[in-house]
Amino acid sequence: MAPRIAIIYYSLWGHIEKLALAELKGIEKAGGTATIFQVAETLPGEVLKQMYAGPKAKYPVITPEEIVKYDGFLFGIPTRFGNFPAQWKAFWDSTGGVWQSGGLWGKYAGLFVSSGSQGGGQESTNLAAMSTLAHHGLIYVPLGAKTAVHLLRELDEVRGGSAWGAGTFSGGKGERQPSEKELELAAIQGESFWNALAKVQFEA
Numbered sequence: 001m002a003p004r005i006a007i008i009y010y011s012l013w014g015h016i017e018k019l020a021l022a023e024l025k026g027i028e029k030a031g032g033t034a035t036i037f038q039v040a041e042t043l044p045g046e047v048l049k050q051m052y053a054g055p056k057a058k059y060p061v062i063t064p065e066e067i068v069k070y071d072g073f074l075f076g077i078p079t080r081f082g083n084f085p086a087q088w089k090a091f092w093d094s095t096g097g098v099w100q101s102g103g104l105w106g107k108y109a110g111l112f113v114s115s116g117s118q119g120g121g122q123e124s125t126n127l128a129a130m131s132t133l134a135h136h137g138l139i140y141v142p143l144g145a146k147t148a149v150h151l152l153r154e155l156d157e158v159r160g161g162s163a164w165g166a167g168t169f170s171g172g173k174g175e176r177q178p179s180e181k182e183l184e185l186a187a188i189q190g191e192s193f194w195n196a197l198a199k200v201q202f203e204a
């Protein structure tokens, strides 16, 4: 049967959320579907207010019980000190039971990221996330170059993302929005991810 894909993201100011929607658009372009989930917030409301965080979107919060129902995952991760945020880690730290039962073993995962600035840690955030994928036995599916080389080699304008996956730069105060090229890269990643998984036989 067709792959069941979940796009799972954490976003405080909406940049990763916009990439998540572009990933979905790419999956749909390939004739697929995906369900969007958010990672639960762990910061207190007062702190979020002080950080000028936007309201949370309507997408359901991912749980250990829910994640095992899917075959493939695109994880959207905003950089924190060149690494993934505590909220992302908090979710994974609640998946000990899933890990023990091998609930994600042999399934597929891709990553997309956001950072404030160039050199702010997009690739190191991808790299840091790999350890979690490895321990759960998730098979990493990078964007690679084949489907996106025209964008990846271009130097005409500032653009996040790499062969690891899509990416955007938010600016120091979140003032920059994902550019057309960053959204295109995210859509290509979604399309490529779907096409890679569509070759695999999944059990009903």
Ligand SMILES: Cc1cc2nc3c(=O)[nH]c(=O)nc-3n(C[C@H](O)[C@H](O)[C@H](O)COP(=O)(O)O)c2cc1C
Residues within 6 Å of the ligand: 010, 011, 012, 013, 014, 015, 016, 017, 078, 079, 080, 081, 082, 083, 114, 115, 116, 117, 118, 119, 120, 121, 170, 174
């Ligand atoms: C505590 C904290 C640490 C951050 N660390 C980095 C960093 O190391 N490098 C960087 O470029 N941006 C850093 N940022 C900026 C975020 O990556 C940026 O706000 C985020 O990617 C925006 O995505 P969002 O709107 O989806 O939340 C940091 C932000 C916060 C709040």
